Amino acid sequence: MDKKIALITGGVGGIGTGICKTLVQNGHFVVANYVVPGSETRWQDEMAAAGFNGDCTAIAFGDVTDFEATGAMVRAIEATHGPISILVNCAGITRDATLRKMSPEAWHAVIATNLTSVFNTSKHVIEGMVERGWGRIINISSVNGVKGQFGQTNYSAAKAGVLGFTKSLAYEVIRKGVTVNAVSPGYIDTDMTRAIRDDIREEIVGGIPAGRMGTPEDIANAIAFLASDASSYITGANISVNGGLHMYA
Ligand code: CAA
Ligand code: NAP
Numbered sequence: 295m296d297k298k299i300a301l302i303t304g305g306v307g308g309i310g311t312g313i314c315k316t317l318v319q320n321g322h323f324v325v326a327n328y329v330v331p332g333s334e335t336r337w338q339d340e341m342a343a344a345g346f347n348g349d350c351t352a353i354a355f356g357d358v359t360d361f362e363a364t365g366a367m368v369r370a371i372e373a374t375h376g377p378i379s380i381l382v383n384c385a386g387i388t389r390d391a392t393l394r395k396m397s398p399e400a401w402h403a404v405i406a407t408n409l410t411s412v413f414n415t416s417k418h419v420i421e422g423m424v425e426r427g428w429g430r431i432i433n434i435s436s437v438n439g440v441k442g443q444f445g446q447t448n449y450s451a452a453k454a455g456v457l458g459f460t461k462s463l464a465y466e467v468i469r470k471g472v473t474v475n476a477v478s479p480g481y482i483d484t485d486m487t488r489a490i491r492d493d494i495r496e497e498i499v500g501g502i503p504a505g506r507m508g509t510p511e512d513i514a515n516a517i518a519f520l521a522s523d524a525s526s527y528i529t530g531a532n533i534s535v536n537g538g539l540h541m542y543a
Contacts (some may be wrong), residue, residue, distance in 0.1 A: 306334050354367050377422050426468040433459070477520070
């Protein structure tokens with residue numbers, strides 16, 4: 295497979311790290327984005343332990359809620375490493391609360407990080423992908439963007455918005471060789487799900503037909519396929535990877 299430059303937002307997080315490893319194993323050069331200084335250390339250690347060095351990996355600081363900062367990050371990556379051909383929008387946060395208790399700050403933070411970020415990054419890479427006639431944009435949505443979830447009006451709205459964005463952009467660029475797809479994970483074992491109260495998390499896991507949470511690799515395998523030439527006729531799609539938690543046609 296051709297070596298392509300892949301930018302993974304939130305690339306140093308639980309799912310992001312899994313995606314980075316799998317894309318490197320598939321022959322790509324990955325750039326992992328992060329926002330909290332210091333959060334890249336675990337990623338660097340884990341990638342080094344997996345045998346991946348600066349020949350196939352890099353790190354990029356940038357707040358993807360900020361349009362200008364995202365543009366500056368994309369330009370810096372492209373100047374140093376070359377054009378971004380694969381964009382995986384993986385940055386995300388939760389601020390769970392019932393609507394009655396949810397603050398405007400919790401609403402806006404989740405919409406900015408989980409939805410507006412997808413506009414910010416896509417806007418800065420799309421012209422290059424179209425000009426070169428090849429590109430892959432893969433957006434991480436969620437089972438809870440499809441089915442809703444108690445305590446997640448902000449998160450479910452953002453993740454459902456990601457699915458609408460995915461389909462609309464897919465129409466616009468498929469004739470230019472660029473596909474736009476989503477992957478909707480179920481509950482995956484990362485810091486995000488470890489933050490759920492123990493008793494609630496156990497109840498959720500008890501309802502997963504697979505009988506377990508997913509792993510970052512479960513998600514990464516779907517991403518690797520969507521990032522490949524083999525998926526060129528798939529666009530505007532949403533691949534569920536949720537252990538059967540929510541099945542729909
Ligand atoms: N369905 C119906 N009622 C529920 C309920 C549920 N799932 N959970 C709680 N309730 C009820 C309680 O019985 C209680 O009822 P009463 O008032 O009649 O006693 C009431 O709701 C409690 O409401 P509170 O607002 O006080 O709830 P809380 O503050 O204790 O907890 C919460 C709210 C933080 C949202 C908590 O329910 C929670 O953590 N839920 C899990 C949310 C979740 O799945 N988050 C996923 C995070 S990971 C992720 O998002 C990744 C991904 O994409 C999958
Ligand atoms: P995670 O380990 O907490 O990773 C989230 C990542 O997002 C972190 O690396 C974080 O960077 C990054 N991020 C947050 N705000 C950012 C910002 N403003 N700019 C740039 N990066 C930012 O969580 P995860 O479980 O891997 O989640 C990854 C994605 O999968 C999220 O979009 C999440 O909604 C989605 N998802 C997760 C699950 C699940 O069960 N875990 C299920 C469905 C969907 P820092 O480390 O620098 O803070």
